[in-house]
Amino acid sequence: MRVLVVGGGGREHTLVWKIAQSPKVEKIYAAPGNAGISQNAECISIQPTQIDELADFAETNEIELTVVGPEGPLVVGIVDTFQTRGLKIFGPSKQAARLEGSKVFAKELMRDYGIPTAGFEVFTSPDKAIGYIKAKGAPIVVKADGLAAGKGAVVAMTEEEAIEAVEKMLVEKTFGEAGDKVVIEEYLRGEEASVLALSDGETIVPLVPSQDHKRAFDGDQGPNTGGMGAYAPAPVITKKLMQEINSSILQPTVEAMADKGITYKGVLYAGLIMTAQGPQVLEFNCRFGDPESQAQLPLMKSDLVDILLAICDQKLKDVPIEEKNKAAVCVVMASEGYPGAYEKGREITGLKEAEEMEGIVIFHAGTKMEKGKVVTNGGRVLGVTAVADGIPAAVNRAYQAVERIRFQGAHYRRDIGFRALARENL
Ligand code: AMP
Numbered sequence: 001m002r003v004l005v006v007g008g009g010g011r012e013h014t015l016v017w018k019i020a021q022s023p024k025v026e027k028i029y030a031a032p033g034n035a036g037i038s039q040n041a042e043c044i045s046i047q048p049t050q051i052d053e054l055a056d057f058a059e060t061n062e063i064e065l066t067v068v069g070p071e072g073p074l075v076v077g078i079v080d081t082f083q084t085r086g087l088k089i090f091g092p093s094k095q096a097a098r099l100e101g102s103k104v105f106a107k108e109l110m111r112d113y114g115i116p117t118a119g120f121e122v123f124t125s126p127d128k129a130i131g132y133i134k135a136k137g138a139p140i141v142v143k144a145d146g147l148a149a150g151k152g153a154v155v156a157m158t159e160e161e162a163i164e165a166v167e168k169m170l171v172e173k174t175f176g177e178a179g180d181k182v183v184i185e186e187y188l189r190g191e192e193a194s195v196l197a198l199s200d201g202e203t204i205v206p207l208v209p210s211q212d213h214k215r216a217f218d219g220d221q222g223p224n225t226g227g228m229g230a231y232a233p234a235p236v237i238t239k240k241l242m243q244e245i246n247s248s249i250l251q252p253t254v255e256a257m258a259d260k261g262i263t264y265k266g267v268l269y270a271g272l273i274m275t276a277q278g279p280q281v282l283e284f285n286c287r288f289g290d291p292e293s294q295a296q297l298p299l300m301k302s303d304l305v306d307i308l309l310a311i312c313d314q315k316l317k318d319v320p321i322e323e324k325n326k327a328a329v330c331v332v333m334a335s336e337g338y339p340g341a342y343e344k345g346r347e348i349t350g351l352k353e354a355e356e357m358e359g360i361v362i363f364h365a366g367t368k369m370e371k372g373k374v375v376t377n378g379g380r381v382l383g384v385t386a387v388a389d390g391i392p393a394a395v396n397r398a399y400q401a402v403e404r405i406r407f408q409g410a411h412y413r414r415d416i417g418f419r420a421l422a423r424e425n426l
């Protein structure tokens with residue numbers, strides 16, 4: 001069969017890599033793809049936001065399954081457009097994707113259906129929002145309602161910071177319409193984890209739990225990024241906790257959506273924090289994580305295409321999802337300056353030597369081919385992933401591979417997996 005993957009980052013390279021392993025698949029296209037993706041797929045120059053062009057391409061090229069990586073096209077309704085045109089596509093509908101596309105929608109759903117999350121209020125008036133911040137005091141968290149490329153949540157340690165965030169969102173309109181409403185919520189303490197499940201609206205199957213590293217520098221210092229590394233399974237999520245998360249968060253969320261008349265098909269990504277009161281939801285995403293997918297998908301034993309097709313047809317209960325009894329660690333190599341401004345076009349060497357190592361897969365994020373050479377083309381450049389028998393071995397192997405790869409100004413964290421390594425129960 002012919003498959004189209006929408007997107008061009010590390011997550012999409014992982015999807016293409018996994019889809020290519022399916023004996024059913026004869027040809028993969030990626031829009032727009034990157035240098036690494038072009039090893040397994042034909043890259044086409046259509047952007048993920050060009051939904052009509054993507055549907056035209058799928059129709060003309062007899063694509064039998066389209067898989068969407070990023071949230072942007074899902075939130076504006078790529079799934080609805082494809083389905084109206086009779087094209088099979090994996091992902092949530094526009095209504096279902098509101099779980100990620102509107103924090104107000106997600107928070108109100110959680111409140112109405114008793115799904116554990118931080119207490120909150122919604123504001124459109126800056127004066128009322130500021131009054132609330134002064135009454136509650138810091139620390140406190142201010143979030144723009146809509147998509148803001150990972151920059152819409154401000155964890156304010158002082159009242160001044162929180163007020164500044166409100167002014168940026170509601171008065172200066174830094175995020176445009178995405179900041180027309182803000183959620184102000186209670187500050188929670190605990191270890192974070194990413195729990196992702198696959199859902200066809202009826203059957204919900206969690207994947208191995210994972211943990212991201214959002215800050216730019218070691219020891220969780222510095223600015224927030226898209227994610228500097230991930231590992232799976234995350235030992236903070238014990239079997240018992242996973243059961244609790246499944247019954248108190250994942251299942252009730254899909255059921256709450258169904259109660260509203262919305263079938264939740266696709267990936268349900270719960271960004272969780274383990275508080276003294278138990279796991280609580282920080283956010284929902286409606287797609288695979290990046291870089292979490294780069295640790296989670298290499299651990300999946302089953303054929304991903306079978307699973308994605310089963311979800312489209314609402315038959316997930318008939319397809320068991322098997323995982324390898326191994327651990328995976330992904331170290332992100334980023335451009336100098338990321339998440340701030342950075343230069344592109346720096347030559348990357350050592351990829352072949354690193355890839356030849358046992359248990360290593362290199363997922364490309366911001367790369368492109370230039371005159372026969374692979375060069376940097378984004379903030380996050382590569383996700384170097386190691387699969388091994390446990391987290392400690394995977395961490396060592398991933399860093400051995402990272403050391404073989406060079407580009408000018410390469411920046412990566414040296415402590416990916418530190419929380420797992422600090423646990424005694426490994
Ligand atoms: P979000 O985009 O909502 O996931 O927020 C981004 C990051 O901000 C999270 O990964 C947390 O590290 C932090 N964060 C969000 N909400 C809270 C909260 N209520 N309490 C503490 N930290 C939070």
Ligand code: GLY
Binds near residue numbers: 227288289292
């Ligand atoms: N790693 C965070 C995300 O995918 O949103």
